[in-house]
Amino acid sequence: MFGMADMDPTGGLWNWAASSSLSGERVQGALAGALERTVISLDAEGMDGAVLCDVYHVSGDFPTLIDVYLAPETIAETTAASAVAVRLEVEIILPDDSLNPTRYVLADPAGGLRHVHVDEVETDDGPERRHVRPCTGDDPACAAAPEDKAA
Template structure:
């Protein structure tokens, strides 16, 4: 168990709603981060959920994710179950670039403005990553990604 996942959801969603939806998506127990380690089922995933300001105000951190689970499939299944789009970091080092996973499982690279606040990281002004955007042209980090500008990829095909 070495995986750590970090996602955002495009609305304020309570932990009491996120954890059961994630458990159904993963097919294994999902428990709060403060759960008693002596009582954890062997295949349990620990999940912390909290809220921050901005366009994607619900933050979901998953700890102890067993090897073999595919993050993109998991986040796509969660987006479908919640009926909310989810956001995760992409494979570039660009802090503004993320992958948007829609409720139908479609993945698109997007950019958001990022600002640190006393209440956490604020994401706002979502826009698609496209070759027509000045910051996404030419030699940008966007072109080094597995998710090229203007990509529109079904989640299961991409995983």
């Protein structure tokens, strides 16, 4: 259902945003628990086989940006994001499989996944995302991806 977000087209790179301001240590701990692997920050001295995680902050409704490097290929990104959202008790958004730049997958604190639209503005600090709304298919911004239209 969530296609590209479950594939690994970037060789283990995940880019997420969380709906609360969170410390890097808290995010890394939740990610380590969800993946059942060692997670370290980018500036930590290397541990072979560890997942790398960079956490930084911007303004907007999703102020914590989470970049995960060397993500395991055996775990679907949406599954990992959902597990981390539950552990952190926040919403997390991640890119979806459409070519629509405003459409994301939202992982909620109860473990659910759904498509949403988010307004994004690029800033010097990184992308700020605001105004989350459901992907209903009723307006042009919510148009279904071409693969969804085949019947």
